[in-house]
Every structure is written in structure tokens, then in C-alpha cells.
Amino acid sequence: MKAILTTIFYCLIALSGMAHAQDKTAGQACAEDQILLATGTPDASYSKVAKDIIASCPMVCEYQKTSGGYDNTLLLVNNEVDAGLVPIDVAEFMKRSDPGVGKLLSLASLNWHAMHIIVASNGLVVTKGKTGNFGIGKTQEERTTIKTLRDLKGRKVAAWASGVISSRMVDERLKLGLDIVEFENKEEALAAVRDGNVFALIAMGAKPLSWVSELDRNSFTLANVDPVDAQALGQPYFASKLTYQKLGVIGLNTIAAKNEIFVRNYTGKREQQLVAFRECLRANLTEIKERRGAHASWNEVDNIDDLSWPRYEGKGSVKPVPVVDNTPKRGK
Numbered sequence: 231m232k233a234i235l236t237t238i239f240y241c242l243i244a245l246s247g248m249a250h251a252q253d254k255t256a257g258q259a260c261a262e263d264q265i266l267l268a269t270g271t272p273d274a275s276y277s278k279v280a281k282d283i284i285a286s287c288p289m290v291c292e293y294q295k296t297s298g299g300y301d302n303t304l305l306l307v308n309n310e311v312d313a314g315l316v317p318i319d320v321a322e323f324m325k326r327s328d329p330g331v332g333k334l335l336s337l338a339s340l341n342w343h344a345m346h347i348i349v350a351s352n353g354l355v356v357t358k359g360k361t362g363n364f365g366i367g368k369t370q371e372e373r374t375t376i377k378t379l380r381d382l383k384g385r386k387v388a389a390w391a392s393g394v395i396s397s398r399m400v401d402e403r404l405k406l407g408l409d410i411v412e413f414e415n416k417e418e419a420l421a422a423v424r425d426g427n428v429f430a431l432i433a434m435g436a437k438p439l440s441w442v443s444e445l446d447r448n449s450f451t452l453a454n455v456d457p458v459d460a461q462a463l464g465q466p467y468f469a470s471k472l473t474y475q476k477l478g479v480i481g482l483n484t485i486a487a488k489n490e491i492f493v494r495n496y497t498g499k500r501e502q503q504l505v506a507f508r509e510c511l512r513a514n515l516t517e518i519k520e521r522r523g524a525h526a527s528w529n530e531v532d533n534i535d536d537l538s539w540p541r542y543e544g545k546g547s548v549k550p551v552p553v554v555d556n557t558p559k560r561g562k
Contacts, residue, residue: 260291265500265507267491268293268302268314275436276315276489278525279341285521286514289507297391297415298435299343299489300324306334306492312500313507317343317434318466318538319487320395334492335542337508338534341436341527342486344470345396347453348431348442349376350423376430379406379455385429386411388419397432400485403463416441424449436489436527437472447477454483466538488538495542505544508534 260266267283267290270276276299280292293311296302302314303321307330316334320343325331353375376382379400386409389397394412401408411428413419422428430453433439442452452472460469463485470486472479493504511518512534519528535541 260293263503264289264291265313265503266291266293266311268296268305268311270294270296270298270302270315273440274298275341275439275525275527278440279315279436279527282518282521282524282528283511286518287507287510289503289510299392300395301391303331303334303492306494307331309494312496313337313491313493313504315340315489316492317392317396317487317489319343319399320392321492321539322466323395323399333495334539335495336537336539337491337493337504337542338511339531339536339538340489340491340534341525341530342470343392343396343434343489344437344472344486345400345455345484346431346433346435346437346439346442346472347376347379347382347455347484348420348423348433348445348450349429349453350426351447351449351451354426354429374429376453378453379404379459381453382430383407385409386427388413388422388428388431389433390415390419393432393434396434396487400463400467404459420450436525437470437486438474438526443474443476445474445477451477452479452482455485457483460485490537490539492539493542496544501544504542 267280269280269292272294277292277294280290284290284292290313293305296305296314299315299317299320302311303316303324305311306314306316307328321331321334353373355373376385384407387397388411390413394410397408397410400406401410410432411422413422416431416433419428419431419433423431433442452474457469460467460483466487467485468487470484472482472484496504515531515534518524519531
């Protein structure tokens with residue numbers, strides 16, 4: 231009987247959110263009794279995943295004035311949103327310098343945040359000095375082709391948003407000596423690759439990334455991450471694979487880390503709404519995964535309670551994450 235009453239309670243909260251659901255794309259603000267979820271720009275995987283969630287759990291309203299996981303973490307720490315999609319590697323890196331990040335909690339486990347190493351398909355021409363004595367001869371040039379992450383050792387690479395943090399963490403662990411150049415957006419970063427100003431763009435996101443799917447294979451391709459390096463990186467990273475038909479890439483080795491929905495440790499009214507949101511997500515997970523047009527990364531989500539970060543329990547209670555192997559059972 232108690233279980234039935236609890237379910238009814240959560241359903242009433244969900245219906246309340248539905249009654250006040252607003253169409254953000256039409257310029258209307260989110261209602262106060264909705265959960266403001268920080269995602270990413272409209273063309274980002276985070277935004278697409280959020281729309282899949284909202285279709286089943288309308289007590290959630292999307293906040294898009296963010297470039298992704300790094301911004302979402304700061305928005306949560308500064309109490310500007312109620313929840314946010316955050317990659318575990320980014321959270322771990324930020325926790326070192328910001329104690330507020332360590333106080334955040336995980337509401338649910340979602341898809342994977344995969345590394346995409348985008349390089350020029352024809353390589354990059356590198357000047358190697360001049361022939362002859364005293365450097366007065368003909369300029370020597372060599373075309374360098376990047377095939378793997380290791381080929382970038384000591385090289386200049388582009389990144390933006392959360393990709394900057396992930397690149398730093400990977401560089402630190404593998405001691406690659408990357409020269410990471412931060413860009414404002416993917417358009418500028420891609421232009422740097424195309425113009426030969428950097429050797430690669432390291433981008434992170436839930437696969438498939440729509441903008442990567444649209445790249446011209448005559449200009450760009452993807453480099454791999456050796457499984458040996460994936461294993462050497464350790465948690466929160468694990469081996470994954472990429473497939474982009476237009477680029478002629480099928481089952482390319484890479485790495486990924488989990489995305490989770492982070493929240494603050496709410497104990498008031500927002501607590502009931504967040505717990506109801508989690509119950510709604512759990513109850514509708516199969517429907518979301520099987521809905522036509524849902525983002526393909528939902529195939530990576532089997533259990534929203536399989537967390538890599540301390541869990542948000544509600545009622546002021548926080549239980550630590552059990553020490554388990556978080557490596558996904560399916561390699562995609």
C-alpha cells in the first residue's frame with residue numbers, strides 16, 4: 231500500500247510539471263516548479279538527449295545558454311540551475327581546484343561522453359628547415375599524417391568547452407606533452423585544423439555528434455585511441471568505438487567517460503521534484519530508448535543507478551558510491 235501511495239505522489243508531481251511545461255524554443259520562460267536542466271547548445275548531443283527526457287518527463291525544462299559539461303558544472307556550483315548534464319572526467323578534474331564541485335551529487339547515470347580526434351584527411355605539411363649550409367638552401371617540407379592519439383605527442387591541438395578539460399586530463403595521464411589551444415567554438419577549431427594551424431581537434435560528446443556526421447571526408451577524418459592507452463588511462467575512462475559512415479569510419483577505437491545528471495544537495499521543495507524526476511526517468515527509460523528518433527546514445531544507458539559519483543538520495547541523506555567496476559558491459 232505504501233509503495234502505491236508513493237507512486238501516486240510522484241505521478242502528481244510529474245503532472246504538476248506537465249501542466250506548467252513551457253516551450254522554451256518559443257521564448258517562454260521555465261516555470262518555477264519545473265527543474266531547470268543545463269544541457270548545451272541546440273545542435274549539441276546534450277540538448278537532443280534532454281529533449282528525449284522532456285518528452286517523457288515534462289517536469290524538466292531545458293537551459294541552453296551553456297557550451298556543455300564544464301559550464302553546466304559551474305552553473306550548478308553557482309546555484310543558477312537545478313540540475314546539469316556533466317561528464318565524470320570533467321567533474322573530477324574541476325574538483326581539484328573548486329571544492330564546490332566535490333559537493334555536487336549525481337541524480338542519474340546517462341550516456342557516454344566520447345573522444346573524437348578530428349584531423350585533416352590528407353595530413354599536415356610541416357616545415358623542417360632548409361637544405362644546404364647556413365640555411366640558405368631550399369625549404370624542406372614533410373607531410374605528417376595523424377593516425378592515433380600517440381601521434382599527437384608534443385603537437386599543437388585544438389579544443390573547446392569540455393574538450394579542453396578532457397584533453398588536459400588525458401595529456402596529464404599519458405604524458406603526451408600536448409600544446410592545447412582553446413577555441414570559442416567548434417567552427418573556429420575546425421577551421422584551425424583545415425588551415426593547418428593545429429594537428430587535430432579533440433572534441434568530446436555523446437556519439438554520434440551530428441556535426442561530425444556532416445564533415446566532408448575529403449577534408450577531415452578521425453584518429454583512433456589505442457586500446458592500450460585506453461587501459462592505461464584508467465577510470466573514469468574506458469574503451470569505446472566510433473562509427474561515422476560519411477567519413478568511412480567504422481568501429482574506430484576511442485575512449486569515453488560517463489555523463490551523469492548532477493544536482494546540489496537540495497533538502498526543501500526541490501528535493502521532492504528531483505526524486506520524482508528520477509523516478510520518472512527510471513519508469514520511462516525503455517520508452518525513451520525505443521522511441522523513434524531518440525538519440526542513439528540512449529543505447530548505452532541500461533541502469534540510471536549505475537553511478538560513478540556520490541548519489542543524491544533526497545531527505546538530506548547521501549550514500550557513497552559502492553566500489554564497483556564501472557566499465558560498461560557493452561563496447562560501442
